[in-house]
Amino acid sequence: MVWSNTRDKQLQERAHQVIPNGMYGHESVAMMPDDFPQFFAKAEGTRLWDIDGNEYIDYMCAYGPNLMGYARPEVQSAIVEQLARGDTMTGPGPGMVELAETMVSMVRHADWAMFCKNGGDATSIAMVAARAYRGKKKILVARGSYHGSAPWNTPGMSGIVPEDRAHIIYFDYNDLDSLTKAAKFAGDDVAGVFATPFKHETFSDQSHVDADYARGVRKLCDELDALLIVDDVRAGFRLTRGCTWETVDVDPDIACFGKVIGNGQPISAVLGANKARKAVESMFVTGSFWFSAVPMAAALATMKLVRETDYLKQLVTIGTLLRTSLDAQASQYGFSIRQTGPVQMPQILFDDDPDWRFGYRWCQLAMKHGAYLSPYHNMFINAAMTEADVAKTLEATGAAFADLQANRTTLEPQAKLGVLKRLLAS
Amino acid sequence: MVWSNTRDKQLQERAHQVIPNGMYGHESVAMMPDDFPQFFAKAEGTRLWDIDGNEYIDYMCAYGPNLMGYARPEVQSAIVEQLARGDTMTGPGPGMVELAETMVSMVRHADWAMFCKNGGDATSIAMVAARAYRGKKKILVARGSYHGSAPWNTPGMSGIVPEDRAHIIYFDYNDLDSLTKAAKFAGDDVAGVFATPFKHETFSDQSHVDADYARGVRKLCDELDALLIVDDVRAGFRLTRGCTWETVDVDPDIACFGKVIGNGQPISAVLGANKARKAVESMFVTGSFWFSAVPMAAALATMKLVRETDYLKQLVTIGTLLRTSLDAQASQYGFSIRQTGPVQMPQILFDDDPDWRFGYRWCQLAMKHGAYLSPYHNMFINAAMTEADVAKTLEATGAAFADLQANRTTLEPQAKLGVLKRLLAS
Incomplete structure (x- = not known):
């Protein structure tokens, strides 16, 4: 043809x-x-x-979402079966608990899970959680990194007001000096640090995370009692069967997942340590379709393939x-x-x-x-x-x-x- | 039992x-x-x-989402058929254009459509669009109304900083005096007014929109060259086959839909007039699953039921x-x-x-x-x-x-x- x-x-x-x-x-x-x-x-x-x-x-x-092949039979079956029982209902199906248990068992730092739709839902929950954690405000973000298209992070500045980013402070990825300077600039007001698992920006060469840098981020967050957040929406489950920073042996307090976890079905996730549990428990976040049963069934099927293949x-x-x-x-x-x-x-x-x-x-x-x-x-x-x-x-x-x-x-x-x-x- | x-x-x-x-x-x-x-x-x-x-x-x-009955056969068939062809792909299916054409033809004020996942995606796009429209900043919102759980509107204040709402000004619903006062307070900086189709708050009696009030909101927005936004996420297509304010003969510049439009499938929509087109065209907004074909197929089937039953x-x-x-x-x-x-x-x-x-x-x-x-x-x-x-x-x-x-x-x-x-x- x-x-x-x-x-x-x-x-x-x-x-x-x-x-x-x-x-x-x-x-x-x-x-x-x-x-x-x-x-x-x-x-x-x-x-x-x-x-x-x-x-x-x-x-x-x-x-990103296609991890196991489009229309992977094991995932399609799970979708069709759950669809016949129920999808968006007045509450979640039992699969939500099973999925939370599954992901908590797979991701080393995780003690709890929340599910949402967009990757940006997960990163925004993590950002607000960092502020809820100790009542501090500043969020440190690697310059040029993408964490979704909400006003605090979209690369398009039309309609964005300065207040949307009043407490976002930028540093250079893989550069501990730059991060330390950003933290000093924030004084005693550092709520959290956003870490991309590795540098993956458009129009640019990618770079792996430096293990010393990752350990330095962890150390800094511990010293400041701030939350370390890994935005694993794009890279999650393509480099390892858990949070990508497990490859450099550093555990975040919160990791954000999305894209692949339902092999194309709309679901994202926030996976956190107990340290951050009270913070998210104090927040109100929701979405019309966050508790739908079909994407969770797809995620369970995908996570089974992650574990067993x-x-x-x-x-x-x-x-x-x-x-x-x-x-x-x-x-x-x-x-x-x-x-x-x-x-x-x-x-x-x-x-x-x-x-x-x-x-x-x-x-x-x-x-x-x-x-x-x-x-x-x-x-x-x-x-x-x-x-x-x-x-x-x-x-x-x-x-x-x-x-x-x-x-x-x-x-x-x-x-x-x-x-x-x-x-x-x- | x-x-x-x-x-x-x-x-x-x-x-x-x-x-x-x-x-x-x-x-x-x-x-x-x-x-x-x-x-x-x-x-x-x-x-x-x-x-x-x-x-x-x-x-x-x-x-909300269940409009036509759970697992309505016409919608289920559309889901299963599209699922066999493709869902989340590297671009949308042709159904996206068909759905945009369909909704534009059904909703009186609409010249264009954008699709997203959460109702809150749609309201946040509308809010940013209002600011992009003329570069003004203040958003007038009815006190107590719910427009999603993003930091600018969530009813839970944990982790929310004052800057998240620095340019949100509140007024009392169905009260033109209150709205006028809020607009005066904002001076020449009113970007947009959020109108709930009717008052539907938790723990409270509901009230219908007053037609004089609705016409007054329209007049005010025209005088100020600000965008009138109807958040129809919860009520859309339950009161009329278009934007709910068509029932009082008032057209917004942007209406937000969600919940019912795919009868439970995850999809929301922003429907706008040409007046607001350049504003949204200047923005960058997206989500991993916004262009998935299955929810659009479900929405086409649901809109057909809306039109034909x-x-x-x-x-x-x-x-x-x-x-x-x-x-x-x-x-x-x-x-x-x-x-x-x-x-x-x-x-x-x-x-x-x-x-x-x-x-x-x-x-x-x-x-x-x-x-x-x-x-x-x-x-x-x-x-x-x-x-x-x-x-x-x-x-x-x-x-x-x-x-x-x-x-x-x-x-x-x-x-x-x-x-x-x-x-x-x-």
């Missing part, structure tokens, strides 16, 4: 009539290379089909194979790429590409050959991926590299560069 | 180990009369079964029958009750019941006889309810009234009164 996007373009035109900007949020293709499809008809296993019928090996995994090994095997193969392929075609962060969550950026002409063109071509990659956002490996998927991906990326090589000297700067530059400068 | 709650009590004990307070949020039974079940096994049509197997006619309707007539018929029957029944047993607000969303409070001993005891007994009612929160009628359901409800409430009458002089004040009084005073 020849790739085409006739239907997608038509639907985008209709969308522009009735949806602001035609689409909004992280799944908008506004910042993606031209021709990226906006609307999808089907998803199964490692594959995604757009509404023109084009098939992709999908490395975005719904921007070798999914983690598969993520590492496939992620490593993809990384080494792409490195070799890039060299073969005379390009140098940087693949950063954990192999389960690849970020791929081109060297010598100040105006993004290589990265954007490469992703556009790979997409048209059947591999859906992002030129600016970290990607995700899912447990359904096989060596055959990687081989097929390399055909697509190989075709993209070949075109890039052939047109290297005549490529135009990325048309969206102006927007990008403004974004990067802000 | 004899009512019992052995399993529920056991599960509540387990819950207390791993969930803060054993449960949190609006579906916690902490404020309900003793013995109310916390966990539910099944929901279908008008009925709810707790985990001990007790069956209830459920007047809470999941605190006489559900609204059924809500009014049943709600009216329940109200007149309960009034008669109360008199018959020598009690006087106040049933306020629209019949589709009843609030029932006892006269001469300062310590809630009648209301709490009456609900507890009705529950044990199979009618699930709330003594403090407005209830909801759903379109699956029949005259037979009302007759069965009246058996339960009759038994409750008889007991109340027999024990009238020896009833103890409601044990939770201390908590209630603190809550009401705060």
